[in-house]
Amino acid sequence: MNELRLVVNGVERRTEARDGESLMTVLRERLALPGSKNACEQGECGSCSVLLDDALVCSCLVLAAAAHGRDVRTVESLGSAGELHPVQRAFVEAGAVQCGFCTPGLVVATVALLRDNPEPTDIEIREALSGNLCRCTGYGTILEAVHRAAREMYAG
Amino acid sequence: MTSTLSTPTRVRGVVGESTPRPDGVPKVKGEFAYASDLWRDDMLHGATLRSPHPHARILGIDTSQALTIAGVHAVLTAADVPAGARFGLMRRDQPPLATDRVRFAGEAIAIVAADDIDRAREALRAIRVEYEPLPAVTDPIAALAPEAVLVHDGENVIDEVQVLHGDARAVAPVVVTGEYEVGMQDQAALGPEAGLAVPDDDGGVTLHVATQWLHEDLGQIAPCIGLPMEKVRLVLAGVGGAFGAREDVTLQIHACLLALRTGRAVRMTYGREESFYGHVHRHPARLFYEHGARPDGTLVYVRATIVLDGGAYASSSPAVVANAGCFAAGPYRVENALVRCVGAYTNNPPTGAMRGFGAVQSCFAYEAQMDRLAAACGIDPVAIRARNGLVEGDRVITDQPLIGSAPVAELVARIAAAPLPAERSSDPLELPGGAGNLTHGEDVVRGVGYAVGFKNVCYSQGFDDFATARVRVLRDEDGPVVRVHTAAAEVGQGLVTICQQIARTEVGIERVELDRADTSIGSAGSSSASRQTWMTGGAVQAACREARAELEARAAGHGGTLGTIDIQDLLEAPIDRTVTHRHRPTEERTTYMQDHGHVAFLLAAHRAVVDVDTGTGLVKVVQVATAQDVGKAINPLAVIGQIEGGIAQGLGLAVMEELVVRDGLVHNASFTDYLLPTILDMPPVLADLVEHPHPDAPYGAKGVGEPPAISSTPAIVAAIRSATGRALSRVPVRPDDILGLSDGGPSAAAWRIVPGEDPRKAVRA
Numbered sequence: 004m005n006e007l008r009l010v011v012n013g014v015e016r017r018t019e020a021r022d023g024e025s026l027m028t029v030l031r032e033r034l035a036l037p038g039s040k041n042a043c044e045q046g047e048c049g050s051c052s053v054l055l056d057d058a059l060v061c062s063c064l065v066l067a068a069a070a071h072g073r074d075v076r077t078v079e080s081l082g083s084a085g086e087l088h089p090v091q092r093a094f095v096e097a098g099a100v101q102c103g104f105c106t107p108g109l110v111v112a113t114v115a116l117l118r119d120n121p122e123p124t125d126i127e128i129r130e131a132l133s134g135n136l137c138r139c140t141g142y143g144t145i146l147e148a149v150h151r152a153a154r155e156m157y158a159g
Numbered sequence: 160m161t162s163t164l165s166t167p168t169r170v171r172g173v174v175g176e177s178t179p180r181p182d183g184v185p186k187v188k189g190e191f192a193y194a195s196d197l198w199r200d201d202m203l204h205g206a207t208l209r210s211p212h213p214h215a216r217i218l219g220i221d222t223s224q225a226l227t228i229a230g231v232h233a234v235l236t237a238a239d240v241p242a243g244a245r246f247g248l249m250r251r252d253q254p255p256l257a258t259d260r261v262r263f264a265g266e267a268i269a270i271v272a273a274d275d276i277d278r279a280r281e282a283l284r285a286i287r288v289e290y291e292p293l294p295a296v297t298d299p300i301a302a303l304a305p306e307a308v309l310v311h312d313g314e315n316v317i318d319e320v321q322v323l324h325g326d327a328r329a330v331a332p333v334v335v336t337g338e339y340e341v342g343m344q345d346q347a348a349l350g351p352e353a354g355l356a357v358p359d360d361d362g363g364v365t366l367h368v369a370t371q372w373l374h375e376d377l378g379q380i381a382p383c384i385g386l387p388m389e390k391v392r393l394v395l396a397g398v399g400g401a402f403g404a405r406e407d408v409t410l411q412i413h414a415c416l417l418a419l420r421t422g423r424a425v426r427m428t429y430g431r432e433e434s435f436y437g438h439v440h441r442h443p444a445r446l447f448y449e450h451g452a453r454p455d456g457t458l459v460y461v462r463a464t465i466v467l468d469g470g471a472y473a474s475s476s477p478a479v480v481a482n483a484g485c486f487a488a489g490p491y492r493v494e495n496a497l498v499r500c501v502g503a504y505t506n507n508p509p510t511g512a513m514r515g516f517g518a519v520q521s522c523f524a525y526e527a528q529m530d531r532l533a534a535a536c537g538i539d540p541v542a543i544r545a546r547n548g549l550v551e552g553d554r555v556i557t558d559q560p561l562i563g564s565a566p567v568a569e570l571v572a573r574i575a576a577a578p579l580p581a582e583r584s585s586d587p588l589e590l591p592g593g594a595g596n597l598t599h600g601e602d603v604v605r606g607v608g609y610a611v612g613f614k615n616v617c618y619s620q621g622f623d624d625f626a627t628a629r630v631r632v633l634r635d636e637d638g639p640v641v642r643v644h645t646a647a648a649e650v651g652q653g654l655v656t657i658c659q660q661i662a663r664t665e666v667g668i669e670r671v672e673l674d675r676a677d678t679s680i681g682s683a684g685s686s687s688a689s690r691q692t693w694m695t696g697g698a699v700q701a702a703c704r705e706a707r708a709e710l711e712a713r714a715a716g717h718g719g720t721l722g723t724i725d726i727q728d729l730l731e732a733p734i735d736r737t738v739t740h741r742h743r744p745t746e747e748r749t750t751y752m753q754d755h756g757h758v759a760f761l762l763a764a765h766r767a768v769v770d771v772d773t774g775t776g777l778v779k780v781v782q783v784a785t786a787q788d789v790g791k792a793i794n795p796l797a798v799i800g801q802i803e804g805g806i807a808q809g810l811g812l813a814v815m816e817e818l819v820v821r822d823g824l825v826h827n828a829s830f831t832d833y834l835l836p837t838i839l840d841m842p843p844v845l846a847d848l849v850e851h852p853h854p855d856a857p858y859g860a861k862g863v864g865e866p867p868a869i870s871s872t873p874a875i876v877a878a879i880r881s882a883t884g885r886a887l888s889r890v891p892v893r894p895d896d897i898l899g900l901s902d903g904g905p906s907a908a909a910w911r912i913v914p915g916e917d918p919r920k921a922v923r924a
Contacts, residue, residue, distance in 0.1 A: 038189020047830035078189035102651025103186030104399030141803030
């Protein structure tokens with residue numbers, strides 16, 4: 004076991020990890036943050052997306068040891084107790100949530116996209132979210148949710 | 160003019176409104192507890208040892224070394240399962256852990272519970288299994304031959320149906336034939352199989368699990384763990400998609416066995432690779448067709464022989480076989496039909512339910528045939544479908560009349576009239592090959608294709624299909640509330656919203672809360688066959704109407720009406736109603752399937768526009784237009800979500816998705832190698848909701864989940880054919896098929912079968 008220190012969602016956390024253990028496993032199994040989902044564990048589906056020092060990553064592809072001393076933000080950090088983040092609200096209102104297993108990863112990826120690009124076009128959204136698989140929606144409502152969130156966050 | 164809708168007492172979120180789902184907020188916050196998120200501090204982790212051989216005798220299993228590993232609490236094999244225990248959806252033919260023989264690569268042999276998953280996997284590696292590999296039968300047509308290796312005792316036929324309608328030997332001046340193949344598609348729900356089994360003080364067990372049908376699981380689990388049904392309780396955990404794959408038992412029995420043996424809570428969660436081995440897939444199919452028509456394109460006869468690969472265990476193959484046969488001629492008027500459909504046991508992975516359930520396979524073939532017929536008659540694909548399309552009262556080839564459905568010609572006319580997409584883009588990202596930047600459009604050709612499909616809703620052929628709902632109306636500190644309890648599985652489709660909308664509409668109270676689905680109430684049946692809106696929706700509607708009647712009686716008792724008395728004042732005592740809802744009985748299967756075996760039919764039409772790069776063989780689907788008869792859109796936004804999601808899966812089958820199995824071995828059990836459509840692959844969808852109510856359905860609402868996945872695939876392939884001129888008789892279409900580097904046809908050993916004949920008479924071509 005290796006000792007591990009991370010700042011997760013603004014709070015310093017100390018835990019441990021086995022050799023080769025992923026950041027996703029640490030978050031889900033050791034830090035009780037199951038919002039990052041375990042759908043492929045191979046970096047193909049984006050369900051475990053988090054921000055690592057503000058960069059969008061698949062937490063299943065990040066070795067826990069490589070995250071030592073760094074800043075991690077998960078879906079659980081978005082919004083506040085009483086209010087959803089605009090991206091979260093847009094996903095609910097646009098009908099972009101069905102089974103919801105891909106949703107936390109898509110929400111985190113959309114937050115990263117809209118941080119860098121306040122007015123993305125359809126094709127820019129498609130390119131930015133092409134690493135996030137959804138098996139339920141066919142993506143049409145997700146596209147709508149991203150536009151809706153962008154309008155809410157940046158329009159006058 | 161006054162509008163009652165604008166009064167302040169209006170109840171919001173009723174039937175017909177695009178209402179947000181009640182679990183949407185916890186899902187976007189990452190707080191919704193899926194089965195793989197369940198946690199107990201003292202829980203053990205379960206893992207499964209699986210066969211590497213498609214067919215082998217087990218000569219011995221040595222678990223002694225595994226049991227010595229620190230932190231390993233149990234290692235179980237068939238010897239730990241009640242003697243003779245078998246499970247299976249329609250036929251109990253599968254041992255929970257392999258006994259003396261494994262019949263497919265991936266079959267479970269031993270299970271382990273340990274303090275953590277790494278130790279559990281270490282224990283799996285320490286189990287020694289001695290195999291004697293046996294010859295495997297992996298071609299479903301070869302499996303029907305008298306000399307074939309037998310997968311079980313008795314012949315390799317799981318089930319077969321014959322449809323004989325009119326004259327089996329009808330002749331026609333225009334004849335087209337074709338041979339088609341459908342590859343093995345996977346449901347690929349993003350949430351992996353998972354469950355948490357917790358031993359109870361009374362010697363029983365409670366299983367929290369992601370499933371489509373709690374009560375069916377319960378009935379299969381109890382005898383396999385040696386407990387009476389009343390000592391086994393199931394609770395629905397959060398379900399990360401299903402699409403048919405969760406209709407069968409996967410880890411349910413294993414988790415319960417381990418919990419009972421160790422006396423500890425045991426969680427099992429499959430990884431993605433194991434998920435591909437652990438659940439059933441869509442039946443691969445070989446289809447041999449002959450259509451006869453008059454020169455104007457009017458159908459005279461359809462003859463077809465269909466062979467479905469059922470894999471090593473039966474699962475729901477009998478019903479899939481019946482469906483593929485029933486729907487083999489498509490939603491068309493045809494007076495003469497002869498169809499044989501056989502499901503075969505092989506040593507391939509077991510196949511069972513997936514969205515579309517038999518209707519998908521047939522539709523790919525009959526819609527290709529309709530295009531061939533149109534070409535032979537010199538008429539266009541829209542005209543031939545409109546000319547032959549069923550209208551109310553027409554009989555399908557199983558002799559049942561079409562009732563309560565929009566005319567096929569109307570659906571076809573609507574997709575034909577939908578606006579076409581803009582001219583081809585010059586952005587490589589929007590062209591075939593996408594982010595690979597493979598073309599600027601120089602070799603890209605565009606094509607348009609059409610298809611229509613149909614399928615049954617609810618269970619068919621005499622099955623006692625019912626759903627139970629309990630509705631309570633009470634008041635608490637926040638005012639009046641309706642509580643709805645069912646055992647129906649919310650798998651993402653949005654049934655939870657539908658139940659709320661129905662309760663609000665019928666009772667007139669906006670606050671509706673849902674109890675967690677479990678087996679403490681009667682069965683709701685499965686979340687499959689597009690049936691839950693009709694069935695559980697119908698049960699909730701009926702229970703709510705009883706509750707509403709009681710409210711009205713109480714109001715009358717107070718000398719008023721619900722318009723004059725505050726509902727609060729009528730709820731001193733709660734109202735509590737439980738209703739079991741059944742649809743009209745269906746007829747049992749007859750020898751030649753001439754029966755009223757179905758409750759109703761679901762219809763949809765699709766038009767696809769594609770760009771094809773003839774240099775690379777890659778396809779970009781540019782647009783899909785659809786018209787679907789939904790009966791009544793109870794939640795239009797959710798209906799659109801079902802339609803777009805189903806089309807994405809149809810697109811996957813058309814050009815991307817295939818679980819590659821060679822000699823019984825799966826070659827691509829990962830999301831790196833099994834390609835799912837991404838947001839870049841999925842085109843805009845133009846969805847036209849046709850509301851032609853069915854007289855027996857609640858609010859006239861038919862199921863909506865499956866039709867989008869039925870005719871979208873053949874429409875896309877038709878568009879590729881029209882763009883390239885290639886015959887393309889196999890899905891998924893591969894680049895080599897488009898480039899002419901393969902023959903674009905069936906890849907397995909070629910067989911000759913006279914369409915309509917018994918496939919046992921097949922000869923090698």
